[in-house]
Amino acid sequence: MKPLVVKQLSRTFKGRKVINDLSFSLDRGLIYGFLGPNGSGKTMTIRLIVSLIKMDRGEIFIEGKDLNKNREEALQHIGAIVEDPDLYTYLSGRQNLEHFARMSQKPIREERIEEVIDLVELTSRIDDKVKTYSLGMKQRLGIAVSILHEPSVLILDEPTNGLDPNGMKELRYYLRRLAKQDGVTLLVSSHQLREVEVLCDRAIVIKNGQAVDEFDLRSSATESTYTVYVTASPEAEAHAQLAQFGNVEKNESQFVIYNQSYEQIPTIVEALVQQNVRLYEIRCEQGLEERYFSLLEQERDER
Amino acid sequence: MKGLVINETLKAWHGRRIGLAMIMMSILILFIFIVAIAIDQSFGLLLTTEEFVTIGSVLHIFIMLYSFVLVTGAISGEASTGTIKQLLIKPVSRHRILLSKWLTNLVISFLLYCFVLALLFAFGLFFPHVVPLSSTFFYLVETALYTTPSLIFYVALATLLAVITKNTAVTIVLTILPYFFADLFVLLAAEYDWASWIVFAHIDVFNNYNPVSLAPPPFPSMWASIGFLLIHIALMLAIAHIIYKRQDVL
Numbered sequence: 001m002k003p004l005v006v007k008q009l010s011r012t013f014k015g016r017k018v019i020n021d022l023s024f025s026l027d028r029g030l031i032y033g034f035l036g037p038n039g040s041g042k043t044m045t046i047r048l049i050v051s052l053i054k055m056d057r058g059e060i061f062i063e064g065k066d067l068n069k070n071r072e073e074a075l076q077h078i079g080a081i082v083e084d085p086d087l088y089t090y091l092s093g094r095q096n097l098e099h100f101a102r103m104s105q106k107p108i109r110e111e112r113i114e115e116v117i118d119l120v121e122l123t124s125r126i127d128d129k130v131k132t133y134s135l136g137m138k139q140r141l142g143i144a145v146s147i148l149h150e151p152s153v154l155i156l157d158e159p160t161n162g163l164d165p166n167g168m169k170e171l172r173y174y175l176r177r178l179a180k181q182d183g184v185t186l187l188v189s190s191h192q193l194r195e196v197e198v199l200c201d202r203a204i205v206i207k208n209g210q211a212v213d214e215f216d217l218r219s220s221a222t223e224s225t226y227t228v229y230v231t232a233s234p235e236a237e238a239h240a241q242l243a244q245f246g247n248v249e250k251n252e253s254q255f256v257i258y259n260q261s262y263e264q265i266p267t268i269v270e271a272l273v274q275q276n277v278r279l280y281e282i283r284c285e286q287g288l289e290e291r292y293f294s295l296l297e298q299e300r301d302e303r
Numbered sequence: 304m305k306g307l308v309i310n311e312t313l314k315a316w317h318g319r320r321i322g323l324a325m326i327m328m329s330i331l332i333l334f335i336f337i338v339a340i341a342i343d344q345s346f347g348l349l350l351t352t353e354e355f356v357t358i359g360s361v362l363h364i365f366i367m368l369y370s371f372v373l374v375t376g377a378i379s380g381e382a383s384t385g386t387i388k389q390l391l392i393k394p395v396s397r398h399r400i401l402l403s404k405w406l407t408n409l410v411i412s413f414l415l416y417c418f419v420l421a422l423l424f425a426f427g428l429f430f431p432h433v434v435p436l437s438s439t440f441f442y443l444v445e446t447a448l449y450t451t452p453s454l455i456f457y458v459a460l461a462t463l464l465a466v467i468t469k470n471t472a473v474t475i476v477l478t479i480l481p482y483f484f485a486d487l488f489v490l491l492a493a494e495y496d497w498a499s500w501i502v503f504a505h506i507d508v509f510n511n512y513n514p515v516s517l518a519p520p521p522f523p524s525m526w527a528s529i530g531f532l533l534i535h536i537a538l539m540l541a542i543a544h545i546i547y548k549r550q551d552v553l
Binding site (some may be wrong): 052074082099 | 317386553
């Protein structure tokens, strides 16, 4: 059974269809990046999954439990931080944990509270008021609150917002540990493509409330596509030759061609050289950023 | 439910500073006591325990205002700080969450009122008494009971407004307005037959049905009046619960 299944989810907000027939599912123990431009519906989707807002149409199953029919049973399997780790700043870290422990369906023992404090490494500051915590510490406490009841799905909306590089690194470490050791499935929404690339196993891209693509971030080089950057002259001749391989963009002094296979790269070089084009630089990049932008580009062209 | 009530008590104590409110009330009572002693000695009025307690019972206004702060802080306060999100994604029904909020803060407000009355009684013992102390004590118990419908009514009103507006300041202002001006409205409408059907005409149960009261009661029976109030309370809370359950948290 998949831990989270979203089926044909739709939601209209202020007359605009923010989520439009969105469907996806998550496999157990993997970390998913949830990507999309601003206003694509990422946060709205997360709020729908955790039942902060009502759906107009569609179904959400958490560990097989229908959120519409068995809200409480479904929610006991999920933990989330929506936007900020909103905590009671006038209470101590421990009081916050005890507060949310009292809301769990299954009793949470004192040892479990100590275990999560230990996991997020807040032992020395746990009895201090949350208002004295740094943003990174609040984020860690937020994660502790979210995993306290041992959920099988953890949803984090922009978890690295406001964190310094060290804080990001620490967070990455905790999240990986959760996925690998405890088999927790994570859905991490982020603007930071590099962050997603480093942390996640798979990525789901949404735009205008619809899933545009889902892909593996750990696939081998031969399966992936590349973005090729070429600096050559004369530019008109170079452009003509490159155009036969796909849509060519001019980026300052460079030509950019998206979605090229690894095998295609020598062919591009050969085509340019045969036509006596002077080749100054050729560089190819394989990465989420390239794939992400090319996906959004493709989607724009299709519309 | 027990866990939710503990949570709300904890948040009220630390977040809305009940301890500080108790200290402030104690200081106010002490101030009234000192003024009463000073007047007593300067003018030779010879205040009695029952008179001191009667004067001090005006403090119920502060309790009422503080109850608005407690309820709105628990409902709209959590909406403005964002903690409501973490609360509502937990596997607990929204009904139970809202119920725990207004019920806990209602009980806290009532206990706070009892604390004030008890303190008044204790300070009142420094004055001579002409009626037995037990009678004064029962008068205080009676005062607390008569004030309860009014307290419940305003807590229900604050709950409804806090759920609708999700704004602490707006809720407090909108709740205070009828608290201070409803009597004036009722007075202006008194010449009409329908005036007795204005819910605010029923709130001051103690004065409405006090045998020495000059104004006629809105209904012939006190229990009918309380029943009428309860219908409004139930209606306000039912609407608040329906809205809270369906409300989107953006």
